[in-house]
Amino acid sequence: MPVSLHPLIDGGLQKGSSNFSGGTLKCHCKSNPVEVKLDGNVLHNHACGCSKCWRPEGSLFSVIAVIPRDQVSVTANGNKLKVIDASAPIQRNACSECGVHLFGRIEQDHAFKGLDFVHVELSEQKGWQEPQFAAFVSSIIEQGLVAPDDAPKVREQLKGIGLESYDALSPPLMDAIATFAAKKSGKLQEKSKL
Ligand SMILES: N[C@@H](CCC(=O)N[C@@H](CSCO)C(=O)NCC(=O)O)C(=O)O
């Protein structure tokens, strides 16, 4: 019996729309929900199996994307937001009542500084970019969510939906991280050796 990967992808991917202009994320509180407005569509949306990204109850994966931080604004009940782990590269701002993560921000020197991490399922609007790949799939074993022998079935399920599985981020994003590191250390060659 297939497990729930995430409600947004279990029934197949719903393609985003190219002229979508954004929407509002709301936490799960019945009263006084935290609201965050996104002034544009997201980028690099993906399923993430890591231990730190927020996922709905019963899901093996989170669905998480990035958006420039200047397109993110807290529009209601921001007083309920709390940073979960200030020492993590991604500072996840969560609702202190319901636990939902509204946005993750990078303040340290990092390849993705300037981008906020968000979960589009928290919005009622339709048109957000659909997930492009699955990241940190093996982390679901590390967290005891899936037995090692069942991981190949999860990867098959992801493939059936059209998502490639990785145990890090996707190659273009890992290349961006590596490029940033190589520039910082001065090791980046002017010209490729290939
Ligand atoms: N095995 C670890 C890996 C976690 C990890 O490196 N996660 C990435 C991606 S999260 C969104 O895609 C990351 O950048 N984490 C930094 C952070 O969380 O602050 C695990 O599962 O915990």
Ligand SMILES: [Zn+2]
């Ligand atoms: Zn809440």
Ligand SMILES: [Zn+2]
């Ligand atoms: Zn993650």
